[in-house]
Amino acid sequence: MRAEAAAGRPLQGQPSIAGRHGRRCDRARERRGRAPARRRVHVRDGARGLRQCDRPGAHGVNGILLVDKPAGITSHDAVDLVRRALGTRKVGHAGTLDPAATGLLVVGVGGATRLLRFLGELPKLYEGMGVLGIETTTLDATGDVVRQTPVEVTEPALRAGMATFVGSIEQEPPAYSAVKVGGERMHVAARAGRAVRAAPRTVTVYAFTLRRFLSPAFEFRVRCSGGTYVRTLVADVGQALGCGAHLSALRRTAIGPFSVDRASPPSEPGPLLPIETAVAHLAGVTLQEEEAAVAVHGRVLAPAGIPGPYRALSPDGTLIGIYRDDGSRAVPEVILTRT
Secondary structure (H helix, E strand, O other): OOHHHHHOOOOOOOOHHHHHHOOOOHHHHHOOOOOOOHHHHOOOOOHHHHHHHOOOOOOOOOOOEEEEOOOOOOOHHHHHHHHHHHOOEEEEEEEEEEOOOEEEEEEEEEEHHHHHHHOOOOOEEEEEEEEHHHHEOOEEEEEEEEEEEOOOOOOHHHHHHHHOOOOEEEEEOOOOOOEEEEOOOOOHHHHOOOOOOOOOOEEEEEEEEEEEEEOEEEEEEEEEOOOOOOHHHHHHHHHHHHEEEEEEEEEEEEOOEEEHHHHHHOOOOOOOOOOOHHHHHOOEEEEOHHHHHHHOOOEEOOOOOOOOOOEEEEEOEEEEEEEEEEEEEEEEEEEOOOO
């Protein structure tokens, strides 16, 4: 049963609309001449001071979850399982995994969804397997084989080939990806038989190491920036070696400080981490009382001299929001607290 469908049904024993209306009229006559008590909802303290988009999710659910996505479902499917388990719609994730891939998804619940975009700069750690000599339409094991080539690659040659992709590189998104070109996702165009290409992007591969080579298969570990397509990386290594390759398995084991070792299945979410956990990697600035008093309302501040986004903290260490310097002032990107 969908939550939104159930929400519209009257509870058992609830009086009819007409009955409730009649009692409201009687009560109105009784209260005539005195201020309605419900004006108290305008008192701005705690959750009442939050805008609707800032309110916690159902039952006060608000924080970060570490989810271990299984193979065979999309990242969106995993998020939907979390929504059902927690009973709230306000759930999102950072860093999409392909359906065939497994591993870590950092999931935000409630107000934490507004901080997920700041996780994009964190490095990702993957463990996977590639197969030399076989190229596919999708660059992974889910696609059709388009070419097979005899493999005469030695382990030293493979290590050397992988090493050439360490550092800042240009990478073209694969045809079967969610990248949009002309307003259309590339995988939609590819499945319709239309050849669409996206402009290359600069990504960073911090480390790309060979764990085991059982030709034609090889196991690897890669640490890379957000936005890196590991299947493209494997396919490019195969091209460089002259035999082609495809990705046969992939597991994400870490995103920045978050490890899959602490993750739970999406249908059985583990404990929530504090909302501040999502931005703990950002620099922090502790504001004076006067600054904090205006920051909670989203006002501009004096610049902090910090490149990129940073945490604005109250004198007691409470996270007020995320600011970014803009010339002679600091402007808010996200405000979490209201008074």
